Amino acid sequence: MGIRWTENEDEYLRDNHGKITxxxxxxxxxxxxxxxxNRISRLKLQKENKKRWxxxxxxxLRNNVGILTHFEIAKQLGKTKYSVxxxxxxxxxxxxxxxxxxxxxxxxxxxxxxxxxxxRTSAYYAGLLAADGCVSKKDNSISITQTVDKLSCLEQFQKxxxxxxxxxxxxxxxxxxxxxxxxxxxxxxKDLKNNFMLTPRKSLTLxxxxxxxxxxxxxxxxxxxxxxxxxxxxxxxxxxxxxxxxTLCGTKEIIKWSCNTLNKYIFSKNxxxxxxxxxxxxxxxxxxxxxxxxxxxxxxxxxxxxxxRCKWEKMLDKISIKGIDYYLKDKRNNKRDKNGKFCKSx
Numbered sequence: 273m274g275i276r277w278t279e280n281e282d283e284y285l286r287d288n289h290g291k292i293t294x295x296x297x298x299x300x301x302x303x304x305x306x307x308x309x310n311r312i313s314r315l316k317l318q319k320e321n322k323k324r325w326x327x328x329x330x331x332x333l334r335n336n337v338g339i340l341t342h343f344e345i346a347k348q349l350g351k352t353k354y355s356v357x358x359x360x361x362x363x364x365x366x367x368x369x370x371x372x373x374x375x376x377x378x379x380x381x382x383x384x385x386x387x388x389x390x391x392r393t394s395a396y397y398a399g400l401l402a403a404d405g406c407v408s409k410k411d412n413s414i415s416i417t418q419t420v421d422k423l424s425c426l427e428q429f430q431k432x433x434x435x436x437x438x439x440x441x442x443x444x445x446x447x448x449x450x451x452x453x454x455x456x457x458x459x460x461x462k463d464l465k466n467n468f469m470l471t472p473r474k475s476l477t478l479x480x481x482x483x484x485x486x487x488x489x490x491x492x493x494x495x496x497x498x499x500x501x502x503x504x505x506x507x508x509x510x511x512x513x514x515x516x517x518x519t520l521c522g523t524k525e526i527i528k529w530s531c532n533t534l535n536k537y538i539f540s541k542n543x544x545x546x547x548x549x550x551x552x553x554x555x556x557x558x559x560x561x562x563x564x565x566x567x568x569x570x571x572x573x574x575x576x577x578x579x580x581r582c583k584w585e586k587m588l589d590k591i592s593i594k595g596i597d598y599y600l601k602d603k604r605n606n607k608r609d610k611n612g613k614f615c616k617s618x
Contacts, residue, residue, distance in 0.1 A: 277311055283586075284502050284519075289317045289446060292521060296551050300521075316447050325359055332440070337365050343408070347415050347454045348440040380437035382455055387463035395481070395488045396578040397429055398468040399495020402478055402526075409472035412461050415454040423451050425498075425580050468492070476554050478522060480529035486537040491577050493530050496520060498580040505587045506561075516587045517561035518568065524549070527556040538571050539564060 281301055288297055289312060298308045325333075329349055333356070336345055342356045349356070387394050401407075405416040418426045426439055430453060441451030464470040468481040483489045497503065501520040520530065527547045535544050539560075547558040560568065565587070572579050 280504055280506055280517075282311075282315065283504055285311060285315065286317065287502050288521075292555070293551075296521075296555055299550050300557065330363065333359065333363065334365065341411065343410060344413055344454060344456065347406075347408075347413060348452060350443045350445060350450075350452065380435065382436070382457055382460075383434040384457050384459040385463075386433045387460055387467060390467055390483055390485075390488055392488060392491045392577055393432060395468075395483060395491035396495040397432065398464060398470065398481065399492040400425075400429075400499045401464065401495075402468065402470055402474065402492075403496050403499020403501075405470070405499075407461060407464065407470055407472045407474065411456065412458040413454050413456045414460055414464070415452055417445075417450050417452045420449040420451065421582055422580060424582070426451055426453055429453065476523060478526050480526055486533070487575060487577070489533045490537060490572065490575075493520075493533060494572055494577055494579050496522065496526070496530065498583055503583050503587050515561050516565040516569075517559060518565045518587075519557060519559040521550070521555060521557040523554050524556045527558050531558050534560070534568070538568055543567075 281303075284301065285297060285308070294308050294312070295305055298305045301308065303311075332349065333345065336348075337360060340348070342360070343353050346353045346356045387398060401414065401416055404418065405414060407414055416426065416429070420442060423439075423441075430439060433455070435453070435455055437455070439451050439453045442449035443452075444450075466482070468483075469479040471477065481489075481492055483492060497518060497520050500522065501518060503516075503518050505514050505516040520527065522530070531545055531547045539545060543564050545558060545560045545564065547556050549556050569584060569587075571577075
């Protein structure tokens, strides 16, 4: 009989399904490839069948053909460019298509210089884009997709950059309602590359950003964690000992840089963290748990850094019964081990 799946494993599967391969998930969770595949089916995370165009999508298409390119429309609707091309012809909108990019005009405004200066806000959102965003190779569009529980973060980003366009959604992707924000800016594309090393197809090529200040680096890492990382807490069977844990996956270069940055600015000498490879395709991960996870959280709170509260609350809720102070300092013997478990009294 196989080992039962835990709540933490299911949560990791939901967070990472579709972002990394099933093989990578199986290696990280130390389960068989077939077992992970079966669990994906059981949780109904597999891709849903393609659906017909809805009336809302038809209206969006009518209103934006000739204003947005077919590629940008496809990004907004979560469809292929071929599907948009074909549906435009079916709806009799062919004659209204703009044939050249020189005819394209923006109908919205955005702060084009948002990523020109490296600060706490721009560094955080650059990290989030590095994790969950997409930099187009064909044009100047940058898009980011978030699930419905993270919609508030997407709306906050829209407000911060002064974007007057719309967030499109919801649409179904892998069984979840998702929302997409797509912004076209040649200056963004240039600044994201020069300041934060964000390029098209960055998943296996992302390099450390050109940031020299520690607090800006932590902001960028927090964005990475909020996008590609996992934040949670493991509850032991006795339901008294709780271990918060934070993990992050990425390229060797970005994980090594993140690890060195955290060791330099947050963790003490006896709390150093490391990293290891999880696949042969330049995919590495780091994790820190117990008091280190809470120390990281307290750092970003104390310095008023941006972070996705809806994600970190999953960890905080599980330790809130006793409180963070109780967790960090056991009232019985004032001591916990490096993993956050109670130490036995002498």
